[in-house]
Amino acid sequence: MPVLAPGEAAHASRRAIVSNGVHAHLTTFIGANRYVAGTAPPPGPEAVYPMAFLVEQPAGSVVDAHFHEANQFQLVVAGSGTLGTHAVRPIAVHYSNAYSAYGPITAGADGLHYLTLRNGYDRGARYLPAAREELRGVRRRFRAAVADAAPPGAPAAEPMTETLLAGTPDGLGAWRHRLPPGAALQGPDPAGGDGQFWVVTAGALQAADGATLPALSCAFVGPAEPPLAVTAGAAGLEVVVMQYPRGRDHVAGQE
Structure with a gap:
């Protein structure tokens, strides 16, 4: 999840x-x-x-x-x-x-x-x-x-996508999506990279399980997860999706 x-x-x-x-x-x-300790020892660099x-x-x-x-x-x-x-x-x-x-x-x-x-x-x-x-x-x-600053005030009249970092063959990329109220969005397949962060920068994101993420909230989607599907809240949604490249060339054996 x-x-x-x-x-x-x-x-x-x-x-x-x-x-x-x-x-x-x-x-x-x-x-x-x-600065904030976890409840378990931290994992190794391959995890x-x-x-x-x-x-x-x-x-x-x-x-x-x-x-x-x-x-x-x-x-x-x-x-x-x-x-x-x-x-x-x-x-x-x-x-x-x-x-x-x-x-x-x-x-x-x-x-x-x-x-x-x-x-x-x-x-x-x-x-x-x-x-x-x-x-x-x-x-x-x-x-x-x-990215260019989003116009203030009313949410987007129709779905818009802006490429911030153009996708590369190893999956690295970043995109900003602006959606009108109630519009649906499905993210890229996480299997194409090494995990994704979604950051809500305006409006609200409605997750499939009913959870709501308001502005300045985030979500992480692991590489083994299915594509994340969300809808925009009543005030629309602006969300930045960032995907890590596949592989970890800084870890021995994973070059």
């Missing part, structure tokens, strides 16, 4: 953190992380393990260039800033493979809020240049895209 994470439930986990000298806030949606949390980076702060042990999407949901040399604002999507360095992340005058989404467990950022030796011999991938 997909893992559903309503935003209002996750809000109770919001806490102040300090990372790389930056004072920020973190809200956990799915999985354990280095599908969804992690989702919201980072609220304060105005003017800078998170230095770094990398992670797991494949990762980041979705900017509020504020503005830069990621490396790329200007970012809602709705910006960034993808990087495990052991692929990126950054720095610089928050603008109104701060920068982004969801961090992984399909494998990660112990925390490895900052450069101190951790540079860990990057030797690992294949790296980096892609980024920024």
Whole structure:
């Protein structure tokens, strides 16, 4: 079954953190992380393990260039800033493979809020240049895209799909869907990749089991699940679907 994470439930986990000298806030949606312990030991890098949390980076702060042990999407949901040399604002999507360095992340005058989404467990950022030796011999991938801002106010009059990251032969891709009230949407086949995150950015998503995910909620669909089928709520729906590439070329034996 997909893992559903309503935003209002996750809000109770919001806490102040300090990372790389930056004072920020973190809200956990799915999985354990280095600030929120799980109920069981974390799995190895070969296992599908969804992690989702919201980072609220304060105005003017800078998170230095770094990398992670797991494949990762980041979705900017509020504020503005830069990621490396790329200007970012809602709705910006960034993808990087495990052991692929990126950054720095610089928050603008109104701060920068982004969801961090992984399909494998990660112990925390490895900052450069101190951790540079860990990057030797690992294949790296980096892609980024920024979607046009959705018009404010009324929901879409008809279903619309915008490609944020064009699909690749190994399944990597990201798309934004805007739906009028009551419209149906079926996602891509999860077997084509290594898991999907769905993030509601406006309106509400109605799942097949009757669950409702309002704005700033997310869901994870594993690669063995059937395609996710949803409908838009009474105010319509805007949802970003992000799919990880097949395989884990950072794990021995899975290149």
